[in-house]
Amino acid sequence: MNDEFLRHLRPRPRAAFVHELKSRLDRLPRSRPGVSGPAYLRTLLIALVIGGAAFAVTMMSTRHEPVVVQVGAPVSQSGPRSDEVAMPVSSQPSARAPDNALTPAIVHDARHDSMPRIAGVAPDARQRAADRIGVASAAPVVLEASVAQALAGIAIAGEGVHSIRGAGGVFPAAIYNEWSRQYLRANKVSLAYDWTGSGGGLKLLQNRLVTFAALDVPMSGAELKASGLFQFPMVAGGVVPIIHLAGVKSSQVRLDASTLARIYLGEIVRWSDPPIAQLNPDVALPNTRITLAYRMDSSTTTQLFTDYLSRSTTWFKSRYGVRSQIDVSPGAAVRGDDGMADLVQRTDGAIGYLDYVYAKQHGIESIRLINKEGAVVPATPESLQSAIAHADWLSAPGFGVSLVDLRGEQTWPMSSASFVVMREPIDQYQTAAAVQFFDWAYRNGSEAAKELGYVAIPPSVVSHVRASWAEALNRRAAGGAQSPRGQD
Amino acid sequence: MTLEDTRAARGEAPTQELDWDAIYADQLPRIYAYCRYRSRSDAEAEDLAARTFEKAWLARDRYRSDLAGFSTWLYRIAQNVCADHHRSRRDHLPIDAAMDTPAGDTPEQRASRDSDFERMSRLVASLPERERELIALRYGADLGNQFIARITGLSVSNVSTILHRAVRALRELW
Numbered sequence: 001m002n003d004e005f006l007r008h009l010r011p012r013p014r015a016a017f018v019h020e021l022k023s024r025l026d027r028l029p030r031s032r033p034g035v036s037g038p039a040y041l042r043t044l045l046i047a048l049v050i051g052g053a054a055f056a057v058t059m060m061s062t063r064h065e066p067v068v069v070q071v072g073a074p075v076s077q078s079g080p081r082s083d084e085v086a087m088p089v090s091s092q093p094s095a096r097a098p099d100n101a102l103t104p105a106i107v108h109d110a111r112h113d114s115m116p117r118i119a120g121v122a123p124d125a126r127q128r129a130a131d132r133i134g135v136a137s138a139a140p141v142v143l144e145a146s147v148a149q150a151l152a153g154i155a156i157a158g159e160g161v162h163s164i165r166g167a168g169g170v171f172p173a174a175i176y177n178e179w180s181r182q183y184l185r186a187n188k189v190s191l192a193y194d195w196t197g198s199g200g201g202l203k204l205l206q207n208r209l210v211t212f213a214a215l216d217v218p219m220s221g222a223e224l225k226a227s228g229l230f231q232f233p234m235v236a237g238g239v240v241p242i243i244h245l246a247g248v249k250s251s252q253v254r255l256d257a258s259t260l261a262r263i264y265l266g267e268i269v270r271w272s273d274p275p276i277a278q279l280n281p282d283v284a285l286p287n288t289r290i291t292l293a294y295r296m297d298s299s300t301t302t303q304l305f306t307d308y309l310s311r312s313t314t315w316f317k318s319r320y321g322v323r324s325q326i327d328v329s330p331g332a333a334v335r336g337d338d339g340m341a342d343l344v345q346r347t348d349g350a351i352g353y354l355d356y357v358y359a360k361q362h363g364i365e366s367i368r369l370i371n372k373e374g375a376v377v378p379a380t381p382e383s384l385q386s387a388i389a390h391a392d393w394l395s396a397p398g399f400g401v402s403l404v405d406l407r408g409e410q411t412w413p414m415s416s417a418s419f420v421v422m423r424e425p426i427d428q429y430q431t432a433a434a435v436q437f438f439d440w441a442y443r444n445g446s447e448a449a450k451e452l453g454y455v456a457i458p459p460s461v462v463s464h465v466r467a468s469w470a471e472a473l474n475r476r477a478a479g480g481a482q483s484p485r486g487q488d
Numbered sequence: 489m490t491l492e493d494t495r496a497a498r499g500e501a502p503t504q505e506l507d508w509d510a511i512y513a514d515q516l517p518r519i520y521a522y523c524r525y526r527s528r529s530d531a532e533a534e535d536l537a538a539r540t541f542e543k544a545w546l547a548r549d550r551y552r553s554d555l556a557g558f559s560t561w562l563y564r565i566a567q568n569v570c571a572d573h574h575r576s577r578r579d580h581l582p583i584d585a586a587m588d589t590p591a592g593d594t595p596e597q598r599a600s601r602d603s604d605f606e607r608m609s610r611l612v613a614s615l616p617e618r619e620r621e622l623i624a625l626r627y628g629a630d631l632g633n634q635f636i637a638r639i640t641g642l643s644v645s646n647v648s649t650i651l652h653r654a655v656r657a658l659r660e661l662w
Contacts, residue, residue: 010627
């Protein structure tokens with residue numbers, strides 16, 4: 001137990017309470033203590049003088065400068081790139097924009113069929129929507145018109161939502177916490193994420209107590225279909241083996257999956273035993289006895305670890321299999337990442353495994369692994385990104401692919417992603433606001449993710465996710481005739 | 489470690505604007521979490537947080553140009569509200585018995601009741617008053633040690649020492 005754990009425990013108010021109290025506060029009168037009669041009159045006088053001056057300046061500028069309104073002119077902060085689909089947007093909300101303030105193409109399409117919610121919406125709402133989804137900022141990702149249109153529709157559907165509530169795994173909790181701070185500042189929408197575990201988050205989602213759940217292990221296509229949910233990856237991480245060996249730097253040691261499995265099966269009991277020594281000819285390994293550390297509590301870290309070892313060794317698979325809780329006694333049972341880090345760091349000869357983000361945040365060095373290509377790789381953002389790049393995201397419904405033991409010279413073999421699941425339809429009030437948040441996080445959240453030790457989902461995968469949102473909307477408009485990309 | 493902490497360590501000032509809606513959305517979860525640490529149930533914490541905000545909101549124009557002043561003042565109100573409440577309930581249930589009182593019947597409340605937080609709040613309740621207060625400010629309201637020092641009148645090093653001792657005690661009890 002440490003600071004981080006206590007922060008994770010931080011209780012959150014109910015969304016209903018937040019709304020109810022806000023509306024109560026908005027009805028309260030404002031008192032003006034400390035403003036006496038003469039002071040009040042003085043303030044009024046100053047306001048009148050300033051107001052009069054401002055009015056005079058406005059009148060003069062109106063008389064001499066004609067108002068120029070550019071309809072459909074491509075205006076963006078960095079200018080349109082030749083390889084982008086041009087998205088003409090008025091970036092001046094205060095300008096006298098015409099009725100088609102968002103973009104002529106979008107509005108034209110929107111008024112015809114697929115998104116009736118866009119038609120009839122006030123121009124300022126469309127402008128706010130465009131501002132919020134960042135269409136005017138000319139993002140480097142090539143957006144198809146239909147995707148931009150879908151995002152605009154989602155932005156309008158989610159307009160007016162002040163808080164979003166989610167729950168799920170421990171792994172993404174820190175980044176949701178950080179994103180929620182930034183999103184609040186940028187868009188004045190709060191996000192509360194409760195650390196309940198993936199199963200708990202899913203239950204809360206099914207009971208409609210949260211808008212989204214974050215899962216450490218993706219749902220299958222059949223499960224998604226049966227529950228009426230859609231799914232996409234949000235952020236990636238992994239699991240790293242850690243050791244403590246007096247006189248040996250952890251990053252010098254390299255192991256492959258089968259040796260690691262044999263260690264956990266109790267076949268290799270000393271650090272100087274031949275299978276380890278053969279993999280580390282340049283390391284002076286002591287004859288210390290290996291102490292196995294394992295998690296006594298149920299965790300997705302253990303699940304990923306056992307998944308990796310089960311793929312390499314049939315005996316490990318038949319003895320333990322892929323499980324979120326194992327007992328590899330004789331060994332040291334610990335609780336949580338804190339317990340694991342604590343035990344391994346103070347036990348000479350110990351080996352254990354940690355969540356990558358935890359290890360990075362606490363500066364705990366991991367060993368290197370020999371991946372599927374036979375290359376020795378350290379656990380770094382680049383090696384985790386390589387796993388993401390080598391995954392065939394469209395091969396499974398809802399992008400529900402495993403990142404364990406993938407190909408690629410630089411690939412870290414114990415990689416994983418956190419998945420978001422939400423209820424369909426996508427353009428409902430709360431769901432749309434949540435999708436908007438995730439779209440914002442894809443655009444603006446990479447830096448924070450990187451600083452906290454997470455690995456962002458790359459733009460190539462994000463463009464598929466956005467396309468799946470667009471297809472979900474189109475399917476809704478078409479009455480469920482088509483299946484959204486990656487969701488069926 | 490949050491990004492805010494990282495930035496604070498780098499000596500960067502937090503970027504905040506005096507926007508009442510944003511202040512409400514940012515501060516309510518903190519005040520609520522503080523009150524939750526200082527109370528026995530979710531409902532009680534909601535009541536305390538609501539009372540704090542109602543008091544502050546009525547006179548918020550006084551702090552239009554001083555966000556730091558407003559935050560300090562808001563936490564002092566919360567401290568007083570919680571202290572008053574604590575005094576008024578002293579004659580009622582003993583704390584251990586109160587902790588066993590079911591919080592409610594919704595699935596969310598059931599999940600919450602069984603959570604680690606429930607266990608932790610029992611342990612925090614067993615600490616001396618000053619430790620309890622600092623734990624609530626640090627891990628409930630998520631405030632930095634400097635800010636806590638400002639609103640409690642303690643020195644920063646004193647706050648760090650007391651918190652360190654309290655966390656160590658909690659770790660032993662956990």
